[in-house]
Amino acid sequence: MKANLSLTNFPKLARFRAGNYKILVVVSIIFLSIITSIDVTAAVINVPADYPTIQQGINASADGDTVLVQPETYVENINFNGHNIVLGSLFFTTQDTSYISSTIIDGNQAGTVVKFNGNFDNTTIIAGFTIQNGRDHNYSAGIFCPEGANPSIINNIIRGNRLITEFLAGAGISCQRSSPMIANNLISQNISLGYPPGMGGGIGCFDHSNPLIRGNVIVNNSADYGYGGGIFCYDSSPIISGNIIAGNISHDGLGGGISCLYSDPIIINNTICYNTSMLGGGLYSEEPVPIVRNTIIRDNVAEEDVNFYVTPPIITYSDIGGGWAGEGNIDCDPLFCDPPSGNYYLYAGSCCIGAGQNGVDIGALGVGCYDICGNYVVGDFNGSGAFNIADIVESFSNLKTGLPDPALLCECPPNSGNQWAVAMDVNNSCGFNVADIVSGFSYLKTGSPEPTPCGICPPGEP
Numbered sequence: 039m040k041a042n043l044s045l046t047n048f049p050k051l052a053r054f055r056a057g058n059y060k061i062l063v064v065v066s067i068i069f070l071s072i073i074t075s076i077d078v079t080a081a082v083i084n085v086p087a088d089y090p091t092i093q094q095g096i097n098a099s100a101d102g103d104t105v106l107v108q109p110e111t112y113v114e115n116i117n118f119n120g121h122n123i124v125l126g127s128l129f130f131t132t133q134d135t136s137y138i139s140s141t142i143i144d145g146n147q148a149g150t151v152v153k154f155n156g157n158f159d160n161t162t163i164i165a166g167f168t169i170q171n172g173r174d175h176n177y178s179a180g181i182f183c184p185e186g187a188n189p190s191i192i193n194n195i196i197r198g199n200r201l202i203t204e205f206l207a208g209a210g211i212s213c214q215r216s217s218p219m220i221a222n223n224l225i226s227q228n229i230s231l232g233y234p235p236g237m238g239g240g241i242g243c244f245d246h247s248n249p250l251i252r253g254n255v256i257v258n259n260s261a262d263y264g265y266g267g268g269i270f271c272y273d274s275s276p277i278i279s280g281n282i283i284a285g286n287i288s289h290d291g292l293g294g295g296i297s298c299l300y301s302d303p304i305i306i307n308n309t310i311c312y313n314t315s316m317l318g319g320g321l322y323s324e325e326p327v328p329i330v331r332n333t334i335i336r337d338n339v340a341e342e343d344v345n346f347y348v349t350p351p352i353i354t355y356s357d358i359g360g361g362w363a364g365e366g367n368i369d370c371d372p373l374f375c376d377p378p379s380g381n382y383y384l385y386a387g388s389c390c391i392g393a394g395q396n397g398v399d400i401g402a403l404g405v406g407c408y409d410i411c412g413n414y415v416v417g418d419f420n421g422s423g424a425f426n427i428a429d430i431v432e433s434f435s436n437l438k439t440g441l442p443d444p445a446l447l448c449e450c451p452p453n454s455g456n457q458w459a460v461a462m463d464v465n466n467s468c469g470f471n472v473a474d475i476v477s478g479f480s481y482l483k484t485g486s487p488e489p490t491p492c493g494i495c496p497p498g499e500p
Contacts (some may be wrong), residue, residue: 040464041476042370045108045489047202047295048338048414050268051500052083052498054358055084056465057123061478062142065220065391069392071312075436079150080100080102080104080303081097081100081103081104082106083095083098083103083104083105084104084106084108085105085106085108085112085160085382086108086110087106087277088390091112091114092105092112092116092125092280093114093116093117093444094112095107096116096117096118096121096123096125097119097121098121098203099119099121099123101121101122101123101409102122102123102415103121103123103124103495104123104124104125104126104130105123105124105126105173106127106130106131107125107126107127107141107167108125108127108141109127109128109137109140109141110140110141110142110334111142111144112142112143112144113144113145113146114143114144114145114151115145115146115149115150115151115152115153115172116143116150116151116152116153117153117155118153118155118156118158118187118189119153119155119156120155120156120157120466121156121162122158122161122286123162123163123169124157124161124162124163124165124173124488125163125164125165126164126165126166126235127140127141127165127166127167127362128166128270129165129166129193130139130165130186133159135484136164137166138166138167138168138193138194138195138323139195140168141166141167141168141170141305142167142168142169142170143167143168143169143170143460144170144171145169145170145171145172145173145179145199145384146171147171147172147173147200148173148219149172149173149174150172150174150178150179150181150182151169151170151172151179151181151199152164152169152175152180152181152182153177153182154182154183154184154186154189154216154218155182155184155187155257156180156186156187157186157187158186158187158188159188159189160188160189160218160219161188161190161191162188162190163189163192163193164181164189164190164191164192164194165190165193165194166193166194167194167195168194168196168197169194169195169196169199169309169456170195170196170197170198170199171179171198171199172199172200173199173200173201173202174201174202174203174433175201176203176206177212177227177410178199178201178209178210178242179199179200179209179210179467180196180199180208180211180212180228180251181196181209181210181212182211182212182214183212183213183214183216183218183236183249184214184215185214186215186216187201187216188217188218189218189219190218190219190221191211191218191219191220191221191222191223192219192220192221192222193221194223194224195223195224195226196211196223196224196225196226196228196305197210197224197225197226197227197228198226198227198418199228199229200228200229200231200234201228201229201230201231201236202231203230203231206240206325207230207237207238207242207243207244207265207266207270208230208237208240208243209228209229209230209236209238209239209240209242209259209261209274209366210225210240210241210259211225211227211241212238212240212241212242212243212330213241213242213243213244213247213249213274214244214245214247215245215246215247216246216247216249217247217249217250217292217369217371218249218250219249219250219252220241220249220251220254221250221251221252221253221254222250222252222253222254222493223241223254223255223461224254224255224257225240225241225255225256225257225259225261226240226255226256226258226259227258228240228259228260229259229260229261229262230242230259230260230261230270231262232262232264233264234291235291236260236261236262236263236265236289236291237261237264237266237270237272237287237297237397237488238254238261238263238265238266238269238270239259239260239266239267239268239287239288240259240262240266240267240268240269240283240286240440241268241269241270242266242269242271242272243269243270243271243272243276243301244270244273244274245272245274246273246274246319247274247276248274248275248276249276249277250276250277250279250299251269251276251277251278251279251281252277252278252279252280252281253279253280253281253402254281254282254421255281255282255380256268256269256282256283256284256286256459257283257284257285257286257356257380258285259286259287260286260287260288260289261287261288261289261291261292261297262289262291263289263291264288264291264292265288265289265291265292265293265297265299265322266288266292266295266297266330267286267288267291267293267294267295267313267315268270268283268286268294268296268310268313268456269283269296269297270293270296270297270299270304271296271297271298271299271301271303272299272300273299273300273301274301275292275301275302275303275304275340276301276303276304276306277303277304277306278296278303278304278306278308279304279305279306279307279308280306280307280308280402281308281309281402282308282309282382282402282403283295283296283308283309283310283311283313283320284309284310284312284313284377284380284382285312285313286312286313286388287313287314287443288313288314288316288317289315290313290316290458291315291316292315292317292318292322292345293315293317293318293320293321293322293323294314294315294318294319294320294338294340294467295310295313295319295320295321295324295335295338296310296314296320296321296322296328297318297321297322298321298322298323298328299323299324300324300325300326301323301326301328302326302327302328302329303328303329304328304329304334305321305328305329305331305333305399306330306331306332306430307331307332307333307394307398307399307401307402308333308334308401308402309333309334309382309401309402309403309430310333310334310335310338311334311335311336311337311374311377311382311462312337312338312339312377313338313339314338314339314340315338315339316340316341317340317341317342317345317358318340318342318344318346318357319338319339319340319341319342319343320335320336320338320343320344320358321335321343321344321345321351322344322345322346323346323347323348323351324348325347325348326349327346327349327350327352327454328351328352329349329351329352329410330351330352330353330354330356330358330419331353331354331355331356331394331395332355332391332394332395332398332399332400332401333356333357333401334356334357334372334400334401334402335356335357335358335359336357336358336359336360336369336372337359339360340358343358343359343360344358344362352364352396353367354367355367355368355392355393355394355395355400357369357370357372357393358402366393366394366395368376368389368393368400369389370389370390370393370410371389372384372388372389372390372400373385373387373388373390373399374388374493375406375407376407376408376457377392381406381407382401382402382403382406383403383405383406383407384399384401384403384404384405384406384407385405386405391404391405409488414490416463416490416491417429417443417461417462417464417478417481417489418445418446418461419432419433419436419446419461419462420432420442420445421445421446421461424483425441425464425478425489426482427482429445429462429478430478430479430482431474433461433462433474433478434435434475435474436462437470437471437472439485442460444462444470445461446460446461447460447461448460460491462474462475462478463489463491464477464478464481464489464491465477465487465490466490477489
């Protein structure tokens with residue numbers, strides 16, 4: 039069976055509100071190589087039609103097979119045991135994201151939920167499941183990738199797993215001398231405890247692990263009295279790219295978002311906000327140093343958004359709370375669309391748009407809300423959805439008598455309650471006066487000058 043894998047949809051958890059999902063669009067050509075390398079002649083094993091449990095389906099499979107799982111809750115702790123296969127829910131064949139939340143592998147607090155014992159490359163795939171309720175004292179509670187296991191872990195919900203250990207790291211996903219691809223997952227509400235410390239509430243990578251961590255939503259995980267509420271790296275070199283890392287906590291510890299000890303990760307185009315720790319709310323590092331680029335790190339709860347020991351990380355073209363010396367760095371409100379509901383897209387007027395290296399956007403997500411009024415027709419004074427002579431007449435009356443009120447008002451800054459009219463501002467002055475009427479009338483008569491909208495706020499406003 040040839041895989042039909044979509045990367046265009048994935049549920050995103052709203053910060054501090056479990057179960058409230060949005061669509062996160064992440065596109066990566068890396069997955070094309072996975073899809074095209076799957077053996078089209080391989081067998082498809084259906085669970086529970088062919089075998090009643092997922093583990094029995096895995097045991098019956100041969101390399102290259104697909105184990106396709108119907109929606110249901112499977113109370114199991116599974117192990118791939120060297121089977122180089124695809125394990126997928128019906129999301130894998132339909133791209134219907136509802137199958138991710140309705141096809142559940144529940145570890146029943148009886149150990150790690152999913153283990154990849156064996157040697158695997160990224161054609162071994164687990165996709166489209168909710169992986170929950172693992173509890174372990176030795177490995178990861180959610181997914182464990184030991185030495186030699188480099189699978190693709192994509193489009194899953196990994197939540198509510200609990201790790202208690204003094205050695206290993208990663209309650210949601212743990213990598214030990216392995217380099218899996220971890221992409222498009224929602225990793226949430228996982229807890230790493232220790233004796234102490236807890237390490238890597240969401241993801242842990244250690245002992246020369248070099249995973250690709252891309253396009254994930256890593257939120258509301260915690261490491262107690264330890265390191266890395268969201269991600270912990272020890273003696274590893276992961277690539278961390280395009281992730282939302284928010285609302286994670288390192289209780290009385292280091293690196294609420296990411297903590298790097300003796301590691302040199304590459305951290306590119308991430309949004310790291312609203313995490314909590316004692317030091318380095320967004321990022322804490324020790325030697326060697328991380329390379330950070332095109333990333334938002336701000337509004338974290340700690341003494342500083344970024345903290346380090348001995349040598350500072352190399353940060354460029356990033357938006358850092360409190361500022362950071364380095365080429366292209368800025369310190370400004372990124373204007374997220376709606377952080378309380380988990381929406382970390384940016385307003386069109388954000389300082390992060392086009393401010394990254396080579397003109398890319400800073401952060402994990404680009405524009406998702408266009409201005410504080412929504413999409414509006416420039417010059418549409420009366421709210422008709424078009425700009426015509428009626429708008430000129432009504433706006434002229436407004437200048438003369440104060441009536442009628444313009445149909446469109448904006449807030450500046452967003453959600454402040456401070457309103458200002460932009461409905462008839464056609465000359466980009468961020469105000470409405472007789473010059474707009476003259477410009478608007480000229481446009482309607484001659485087609486020039488083209489109406490130009492005001493920016494996100496009037497001059498002088500925050």
